[in-house]
Amino acid sequence: MAFTSAALQTIFASPALASRTRTTSYSFPRIASVPRLSRNAVRCMATGDEKTEQSSEPTVVPPTTSQIPTPTPPKPQAPKVSTKFGDVLAFSGPAPERINGRLAMVGFVAALAVELSRGQGVFTQISEGGSTWFVATSVLFTLASLIPLFKGVTVESKSKGLMTSDAEMWNGRFAMLGLVALAFTEYVKGAPFV
Template sequence: MAAASCYGVAAFSCGSPVTRRAAGLNQFFVPSNYALSPAKRVLKFREDGQIKEPAAVPPTPTPPPKPKVRTGFSDVLAFSGPGPERINGRLAMIGFVAAIGMELASGQDIFAQVQNGGVPLFLGTSVLLSLASLIPMFKGVTAESKSGDLMTSDAELWNGRFAMLGLVALAFTEYVKGGALV
């Protein structure tokens, strides 16, 4: 703390270099961050000895505007549109969790669950989630615009893809095994 008390004294009488460094001071007795140092100017000299000022740096161009999101029915539900994979992924995530949960609760495999009254529940859930996914898409809201740090649109797509694969693998395994997985 000896260096902190000698701000008005010359740098040579301010204690050891270790004390000055710990207090954030360099050998010239100024705070050692670069925010206080003046900006450097680069001057060029011409052949006749005159100083030539550097040319001004042109401003960076503004980025082009983002293309408008197309919200037509055929655009949203096109093969490469935002709707099919996102909706199928969301349905697969719900379906996979529901299938595993019902299998653990009742001991029935997927095929038995569908045969025992699962079709109306499946259709109702599919219609409800599809409409809930399509309405924002028709209004022009993208999943990327609603992404956060943890819950991103890419994570949702990958989780949906894995859920689709998991649901198919669960059904195939139960078919080959001839009964419930657990």
């Protein structure tokens, strides 16, 4: 209301409108006598014989946006990571696919290296003592992968640059597929792949 009143006063009191009113037969009443009310002004409607009283207190003008300090946003906190055994080793937990992927990467590279150096296929490697190495490697990599997870350290917090947690996940998936494809090819062929 106060803004509209001030805007109308500005428009009607402008010299362009005043000169226009002189040339035409229309005359506008003087609006300059309308009191200006601040945004926080209080109006009191008296009932009956009571008279309206105006407050003698000064009106408080709200601060402008440049005077109000902008609050700094809080730092985003990392979500709490569960360190319970069941949560870490759950099907959708952080451990199973990563551990399997890491073992598949080691197994795929080791299988190809032994096949190139000795000419033995995957099944021959397993039957001639490879299962002992497989169990030892599995235990070592599983413990090495679980210890940080039980301490609450996430894989994502330690991944930077090219060595990201997503890159490790995809490499593990490809290594799992590669190891299965290598074993299947040697089974169908009946001979080592290389």
